[in-house]
Amino acid sequence: MARKKLAALVSIYRTHSHAQHIVDRFLEGYGWNGRHHRPDIDVVSLYVDQVGEDDLSHEREARHEGLTIYPTIGDALTLGGNDLAVDGVLLIAEHGEYESNEKDQVLWPRYEFFQQMATVFRTSGRSVPVFNDKHLSWNWAWARQMVDTSRELDFPFMAGSSLPVTWRTPSIDMPLGANVDEAMCVNSSWIDGGDFHAYETVQAMVERRAGGEVGVRWIKAYRGEEFWQAHHDRQWSHELFNACLCRSHNLNPGRPGFNDIFPTIDAMRGLMTNPWAYQYQHLDGLLCTVIAGNGLVGDFNFAAQLRDTDEPLSTNMYLAAPPTKSMASFFSPLVNNMEQMFLTGRATYPVERTLLTTGLTASGLDSRFQGDQQLDTPHLNIAYEAPAESTYWRT
Numbered sequence: 001m002a003r004k005k006l007a008a009l010v011s012i013y014r015t016h017s018h019a020q021h022i023v024d025r026f027l028e029g030y031g032w033n034g035r036h037h038r039p040d041i042d043v044v045s046l047y048v049d050q051v052g053e054d055d056l057s058h059e060r061e062a063r064h065e066g067l068t069i070y071p072t073i074g075d076a077l078t079l080g081g082n083d084l085a086v087d088g089v090l091l092i093a094e095h096g097e098y099e100s101n102e103k104d105q106v107l108w109p110r111y112e113f114f115q116q117m118a119t120v121f122r123t124s125g126r127s128v129p130v131f132n133d134k135h136l137s138w139n140w141a142w143a144r145q146m147v148d149t150s151r152e153l154d155f156p157f158m159a160g161s162s163l164p165v166t167w168r169t170p171s172i173d174m175p176l177g178a179n180v181d182e183a184m185c186v187n188s189s190w191i192d193g194g195d196f197h198a199y200e201t202v203q204a205m206v207e208r209r210a211g212g213e214v215g216v217r218w219i220k221a222y223r224g225e226e227f228w229q230a231h232h233d234r235q236w237s238h239e240l241f242n243a244c245l246c247r248s249h250n251l252n253p254g255r256p257g258f259n260d261i262f263p264t265i266d267a268m269r270g271l272m273t274n275p276w277a278y279q280y281q282h283l284d285g286l287l288c289t290v291i292a293g294n295g296l297v298g299d300f301n302f303a304a305q306l307r308d309t310d311e312p313l314s315t316n317m318y319l320a321a322p323p324t325k326s327m328a329s330f331f332s333p334l335v336n337n338m339e340q341m342f343l344t345g346r347a348t349y350p351v352e353r354t355l356l357t358t359g360l361t362a363s364g365l366d367s368r369f370q371g372d373q374q375l376d377t378p379h380l381n382i383a384y385e386a387p388a389e390s391t392y393w394r395t
Helices: 018-028 057-063 073-078 110-124 140-153 193-206 224-232 238-247 265-271 331-344 351-369
Strands: 004-012 030-032 035-037 041-050 088-092 130-133 157-160 180-187 216-223 276-282 287-292 300-306 313-317
Touching: 004 018, 004 073, 004 331, 018 041, 018 057, 018 088, 018 331, 030 331, 041 057, 041 073, 041 331, 073 110, 088 110, 088 331, 110 130, 110 140, 130 331, 140 157, 140 351, 157 331, 157 351, 180 193, 180 238, 193 276, 193 287, 193 300, 193 351, 216 224, 216 351, 224 276, 238 287, 238 300, 238 313, 276 351
Parallel strands: 004 041, 004 088, 088 130, 130 157, 180 287
Antiparallel strands: 030 035, 180 300, 216 276, 276 287, 300 313
8 A cells, every 4th residue: 555645844954843753753753652663654744834944845855765855835846847746745844934913912923824835735636634733723713714615525634732642640630520610720831832732731621521521601810900800709710720730740839849739829829920811711611720830830730629529639731841842742642643634644632623723823812812801702612523532642
C-alpha cells in the first residue's frame, strides 16, 4: 500500500514553533510507548508564510528527500500541478509576526489558509482530512464557517490544543455520564492563546458528563479587585480552587522552604499581581471557571464537583518541566491523534469541542473588552457527544 502524503501549511518554521514541534514529529518520528515511532505518513510539501533568519524549513527540505517547499498554498496542495495531490493537510498558524487587534487577539491567518485550501478541494472535486492547530480563528463567524465548510465538503476535521491529550497526574478521565455541578481550571496563562488552552482543559473533561455537551448560555470576565472580591464572595468554589492548587506541579506558596503550607490569601495577592478569570454557564446549568493564576501556578490544573461524590475529581494536565519542556513532549500525543485520523479517515475527537472553545475564547475577550460585562452567548448553543474512549496519553 502506498504511503500517505501530507501537506503542511505553516505560518513560520523556526525552533520551538508549533510547526517545528508538529511537522518534525512527522518527519523525524517521536517517542511513543517506550519506542521511537515513525509515522507511516510522509510530509511531501510545505508552505511557509514567513521566513526569517532563524528558518528551519530549508534545512528540512535539504535533508528530507521527497520534501519540497512551494511558494503558494495551492502549489503545496497540488504539488505544483492542477489537482489535489496529497492525502492530508496540517494547518499550523501559531507563531510568527502578526498584528493584534484592540481585544489583544493575534490575527493568525488560519481562516485565510483554510479558505485557500478549501478552494483547491472544490476545484479538485475531492477533499482530505485536515488538522488545524489550536483554535479555529480569532473571528467567531470565520470559525463557524470553517466547520460548516468541512461538513459541506465532507472531510474529517480536527483542531485544538495539546492539553486535552497530554498525560494527566493522576491518570484519570471524567467518568462517562457523570453528573457534574461545577468545574474549574487554575492555570498559568496569557490572553487569547493561553485562555484557549484553559477552555480546552475544562471542555475535554466536562463534555463527558450526563447528557453530553449542550452549549453555553453566558460568560463573564473578572479582573483586578473584582476578581478578588468574586473570590472572597465564593463566586466560584474554593474547594475546587484548592483542589487545583493541590494538583499543581509548579505551585508557589509565597515563602521559601520544602513542603510549605498552603498559600494564604495575602500570599496569593502578592503573587498574582494581574489575575483574571472567565466564568460561564452551560445550558444544562453546569458552572465553569477558568482562572489565570500567573505567579501562583505554572501549569494547568482541573477540578470538578460531581453530584454523587464528596471529594472533587481533580488532575494536572502534565507539561514537562524545564529543561525537557523545550522538547515539548506533550505534542507527541497530539501528533499521534492526528496520525490516527490521517491513516483511518476518522477524527478521534469531535471538532465541535474546538468550535465551542474557540467561541468561548472570543466571547470571553468580548466580555473583557466591554468592561467585564456578563454576555449572553446564544451562538454557543453547540451540542455534541464526547467519544466514549479516552484520547489522552495514558502510558
